[in-house]
Amino acid sequence: MHIDPAQISASALYQHLIRIIAPRPIAWVSTVSLSGVTNLAPFSFFTGVGAKPPSVLFCPSNRRDGTPKDSLKNILDTGEFVINVVPFRLAEAMNLSSAELPPDESEFELAGIATAASSFVKPPRVHASPVSLECTLLHHLALAPGPGGANIVVGKIVHLHLDDAVLDGAGWADPGLLDLIGRLGGASYCRTTDRFDLPRPSVP
Numbered sequence: 760m761h762i763d764p765a766q767i768s769a770s771a772l773y774q775h776l777i778r779i780i781a782p783r784p785i786a787w788v789s790t791v792s793l794s795g796v797t798n799l800a801p802f803s804f805f806t807g808v809g810a811k812p813p814s815v816l817f818c819p820s821n822r823r824d825g826t827p828k829d830s831l832k833n834i835l836d837t838g839e840f841v842i843n844v845v846p847f848r849l850a851e852a853m854n855l856s857s858a859e860l861p862p863d864e865s866e867f868e869l870a871g872i873a874t875a876a877s878s879f880v881k882p883p884r885v886h887a888s889p890v891s892l893e894c895t896l897l898h899h900l901a902l903a904p905g906p907g908g909a910n911i912v913v914g915k916i917v918h919l920h921l922d923d924a925v926l927d928g929a930g931w932a933d934p935g936l937l938d939l940i941g942r943l944g945g946a947s948y949c950r951t952t953d954r955f956d957l958p959r960p961s962v963p
Contacts, residue, residue, distance in 0.1 A: 777803075777942070783805065784939065784942075785802070785844070787842065787845050787885060787888065790841075792862065796862065796863055797882070797883060798829045800829070808913060815894065837882075842891070842892040846937060847939075847952075849885070889921070894917065898913040899913075934954060938951060
């Protein structure tokens with residue numbers, strides 16, 4: 760099969776991409792509006808950028824009507840957000856929070872998700888998440904306007920919360936203890952409990 764992106768709809772191309780670019784980690788992004796309403800939404804076009812500065816990025820697309828999603832609007836308005844990771848035990852709650860609510864309603868309340876205060880930013884973190892990254896906005900790049908238009912949000916990590924229960928003996932986060940889920944195509948997900956180790960080759 761050969762595909763010319765210009766010859767198919769954006770929605771069809773999106774369906775191809777989410778099946779090809781997999782598995783994808785999930786950024787469960789918490790924000791707060793200028794009026795104080797909390798927002799929580801999952802995004803799977805998400806990755807780390809680097810350690811200097813400590814930074815991450817995720818990519819929220821515009822709504823079907825072409826307006827920015829609440830997460831993006833809140834970040835642009837306040838310059839702050841928190842990325843929470845999603846273990847298997849929180850999969851159902853994460854899925855509930857993906858519902859598109861009016862701006863004056865909170866996904867935390869809809870999904871019954873308890874919050875915890877952040878240390879340096881206003882948006883709360885997900886209390887039950889084993890890792891939360893408090894971030895301030897570094898860059899926003901709008902790649903296309905209108906419905907489905909892609910945006911890139913780059914955040915600087917200003918504080919990390921790690922549950923001691925997911926750390927190994929050396930103090931590093933253990934993939935098995937984290938038991939994170941990843942996004943695949945369609946309605947499918949995967950878990951970090953199914954993995955293998957492959958040491959890098961040594962250079963003579």
